[in-house]
Amino acid sequence: MLEIKNLHAKIDDKEILRGINLKVNAGEVHAIMGPNGSGKSTLSKILAGHPAYEKTEGEVLYQINGKYKSIDELEPSQRAKEGIFLGFQYPVEIPGVSNISFLMTAFNELCEAQGVETMKEEEFRKYLKPKLMSLDMNESFLERSVNEGFSGGEKKKNEILQMMVLNPRLSLLDETDSGLDVDALRIVAQGVNTLKSKRNATILVTHYQRLLNYIQPDFVHILYQGKIVKSGDKNLALEVEEKGYDWITKQ
Amino acid sequence: MKAEEKLAQEYKYGFVTDVETEEFPKGLNEDIIRLLSQKKNEPEWLLEFRLKSYRKWLTMTHPTWQYCQIPPIDFQDLYYYAKPKAKKTAGSLDEIDPELLETFEKLGIPLGEQKRISGIAVDAVFDSVSLGTTHQADLEKVGVIFCSISEAVEKYPELVKKYLGTVVPASDNYYAALNSAVFSDGSFCYIPKGVTCPLDLSTYFRINAKETGQFERTLIVADEGSFVRYLEGCTAPQRDENQLHAAIVEIVALKDAEVKYSTVQNWYAGDKEGKGGIFNFVTKRGICKGDNAKISWTQVEAGSAITWKYPSVILKGNNSQGAFYSVALTNHKMQADTGTKMIHIGKNTRSTIISKGISAEESQNVYRGLVQVMASADNARNYTQCDSMLIGDKCRANTFPTIDVKNNTAVVEHEASTSKISADQLFYLESRGMDKEKAVSLIVNGFCKEVFKTLPLEFSVEAVKLIEMKLENSVG
Numbered sequence: 213m214l215e216i217k218n219l220h221a222k223i224d225d226k227e228i229l230r231g232i233n234l235k236v237n238a239g240e241v242h243a244i245m246g247p248n249g250s251g252k253s254t255l256s257k258i259l260a261g262h263p264a265y266e267k268t269e270g271e272v273l274y275q276i277n278g279k280y281k282s283i284d285e286l287e288p289s290q291r292a293k294e295g296i297f298l299g300f301q302y303p304v305e306i307p308g309v310s311n312i313s314f315l316m317t318a319f320n321e322l323c324e325a326q327g328v329e330t331m332k333e334e335e336f337r338k339y340l341k342p343k344l345m346s347l348d349m350n351e352s353f354l355e356r357s358v359n360e361g362f363s364g365g366e367k368k369k370n371e372i373l374q375m376m377v378l379n380p381r382l383s384l385l386d387e388t389d390s391g392l393d394v395d396a397l398r399i400v401a402q403g404v405n406t407l408k409s410k411r412n413a414t415i416l417v418t419h420y421q422r423l424l425n426y427i428q429p430d431f432v433h434i435l436y437q438g439k440i441v442k443s444g445d446k447n448l449a450l451e452v453e454e455k456g457y458d459w460i461t462k463q
Numbered sequence: 464m465k466a467e468e469k470l471a472q473e474y475k476y477g478f479v480t481d482v483e484t485e486e487f488p489k490g491l492n493e494d495i496i497r498l499l500s501q502k503k504n505e506p507e508w509l510l511e512f513r514l515k516s517y518r519k520w521l522t523m524t525h526p527t528w529q530y531c532q533i534p535p536i537d538f539q540d541l542y543y544y545a546k547p548k549a550k551k552t553a554g555s556l557d558e559i560d561p562e563l564l565e566t567f568e569k570l571g572i573p574l575g576e577q578k579r580i581s582g583i584a585v586d587a588v589f590d591s592v593s594l595g596t597t598h599q600a601d602l603e604k605v606g607v608i609f610c611s612i613s614e615a616v617e618k619y620p621e622l623v624k625k626y627l628g629t630v631v632p633a634s635d636n637y638y639a640a641l642n643s644a645v646f647s648d649g650s651f652c653y654i655p656k657g658v659t660c661p662l663d664l665s666t667y668f669r670i671n672a673k674e675t676g677q678f679e680r681t682l683i684v685a686d687e688g689s690f691v692r693y694l695e696g697c698t699a700p701q702r703d704e705n706q707l708h709a710a711i712v713e714i715v716a717l718k719d720a721e722v723k724y725s726t727v728q729n730w731y732a733g734d735k736e737g738k739g740g741i742f743n744f745v746t747k748r749g750i751c752k753g754d755n756a757k758i759s760w761t762q763v764e765a766g767s768a769i770t771w772k773y774p775s776v777i778l779k780g781n782n783s784q785g786a787f788y789s790v791a792l793t794n795h796k797m798q799a800d801t802g803t804k805m806i807h808i809g810k811n812t813r814s815t816i817i818s819k820g821i822s823a824e825e826s827q828n829v830y831r832g833l834v835q836v837m838a839s840a841d842n843a844r845n846y847t848q849c850d851s852m853l854i855g856d857k858c859r860a861n862t863f864p865t866i867d868v869k870n871n872t873a874v875v876e877h878e879a880s881t882s883k884i885s886a887d888q889l890f891y892l893e894s895r896g897m898d899k900e901k902a903v904s905l906i907v908n909g910f911c912k913e914v915f916k917t918l919p920l921e922f923s924v925e926a927v928k929l930i931e932m933k934l935e936n937s938v939g
Contacts, residue, residue: 292896304891308909318895
């Protein structure tokens with residue numbers, strides 16, 4: 213589904229990614245771990261098309277209609293319509309825009325792109341209801357302005373709600389576990405697990421191992437100074453938990 | 464879509480109706496005013512009112528305090544009266560030129576019997592004259608008078624004489640004096656005691672003729688305990704010359720009466736380089752004359768090359784309430800200097816001001832407001848919230864609030880903010896599949912929500928669409 217070859221990227225003339233290679237197939241869950249400043253967030257942002265980050269070398273290929281294509285030329289909105297979803301580490305507040313109109317606009321844009329019939333508000337609310345319940349979110353969330361005055365946990369749940377609504381093929385979850393208490397973490401993880409299928413893939417970007425107790429990754433990659441320095445299965449994450457990142461970075 | 468089509472779409476009301484017009488010679492003098500008054504069969508007192516106003520105007524100079532650049536206007540190079548030549552005009556809508564009916568239909572205001580918008584009575588004003596008013600019979604049943612001001616002068620001279628110029632005197636300002644001298648048409652409505660007007664009343668203004676000033680005059684009188692909602696819409700053809708629109712709207716709300724006035728202003732704003740467009744210099748003012756009266760102004764200002772207006776409320780009656788809700792959007796090289804005045808005279812009077820200014824491209828947007836609490840206004844309250852949003856880095860937003868309090872029991876609050884649409888907000892929405900324009904329009908609509916929700920539903924839908932259309936291509 214996704215193939216990253218020798219990816220280099222910079223922001224404000226500062227090189228952050230220095231040759232990333234990664235292949236993700238449908239049905240897989242990858243965890244990307246690493247110490248602060250290793251480039252984890254940059255990787256997810258560049259995949260989603262953040263305009264501040266610039267690719268300087270390498271290739272990002274993504275499967276569209278069965279064929280691998282470079283996504284360099286695609287606007288962030290086009291990437292979203294092709295099924296790439298970024299769950300933000302710091303979800304952004306949009307004052308005055310109700311969550312329901314935000315979700316519905318995003319959903320209907322996607323429907324239009326796929327040539328599926330759009331939904332009216334009443335129908336859309338019905339579609340949302342079970343999703344809200346599964347995330348233990350009150351319906352009053354829908355009337356509040358997007359992320360405005362939300363607690364850290366509420367913001368992250370809202371990201372997962374958006375993911376459920378848009379049902380992406382490739383989910384990039386950037387530090388989704390940060391700022392969550394144990395209960396919220398369990399609920400968020402459940403949400404991610406429910407969406408898991410043979411047709412989609414997930415990349416979890418995380419600093420800590422604890423999210424991986426709830427979402428089983430197929431692969432774990434350690435990112436350090438803009439490169440993947442070690443890959444393995446979920447035991448690698450446990451080892452990091454035990455020994456810290458020093459153990460790898462000193463190698 | 465071809466580039467030309469795209470351009471044409473930018474202002475879809477830019478077409479010109481090809482009708483023969485009857486015009487007075489260009490220029491302004493006492494003879495023109497006499498001719499105008501004679502043409503309209505006006506009583507002597509009205510001619511006197513006009514001449515007095517004209518003489519006042521001659522002694523005044525063009526204002527300079529506003530924060531916009533107004534090119535010098537040659538008042539002798541304008542037509543002061545333009546009327547579509549037709550077999551018959553006033554009163555009966557059945558006999559208007561089909562060309563004109565078609566014009567209004569294209570503007571989304573069908574006037575023909577079968578197609579009329581239900582629930583709204585419309586007075587259609589084309590250049591200098593009113594073409595007629597829909598649903599008049601329904602209104603007559605409850606005693607509501609809604610007609611052109613010319614017709615009102617003929618049929619209800621006492622009412623017009625009693626209130627005309629009492630809220631905005633001719634001497635108020637340069638353009639008020641000019642309007643008082645040469646106003647050609649506009650709407651008049653009177654809601655009798657205790658009547659809740661069964662329909663929304665609406666005036667639709669259309670400037671068509673070239674080099675013509677539109678000077679309309681609206682007078683709304685809500686008698687004791689009555690209620691009315693009034694809507695105003697406006698468009699003009701796309702022309703390279705500037706056109707002048709200098710209107711006056713006066714509202715009188717007596718004891719326990721309530722008037723809600725909404726405007727969606729979409730005059731032609733000129734092209735990208737700032738060529739052409741309407742100069743919109745308008746004086747709008749209401750007076751809460753009796754106790755417990757209420758007046759609210761809601762405006763969505765999205766057009767005109769230059770907008771210069773301050774819909775205001777004089778809170779004379781005790782416990783009376785005034786409100787001003789405004790969205791002003793400027794793009795290209797548009798200039799807007801708008802705001803309100805709330806004058807507290809009565810006891811326990813309340814006023815609310817919510818102003819949202821959005822500037823894009825090289826435009827400039829000013830909020831100017833005055834909250835005045837007189838010594839007599841015990842326990843007066845005002846709340847002002849004044850927010851500006853900038854799109855891009857070449858536009859400007861300014862806020863000039865003035866607060867003048869002469870009574871120490873008053874509570875006056877003022878909140879202001881200036882924001883830019885952040886790159887993070889845009890990226891967040893874009894990463895949810897919305898293109899940049901959609902994302903901006905969602906953010907802007909959120910910003911304006913408090914104002915839009917005070918509009919009647921159809922108007923609010925129109926306002927949202929209008930803002931979306933205006934912001935197209937404004938986002939780089």
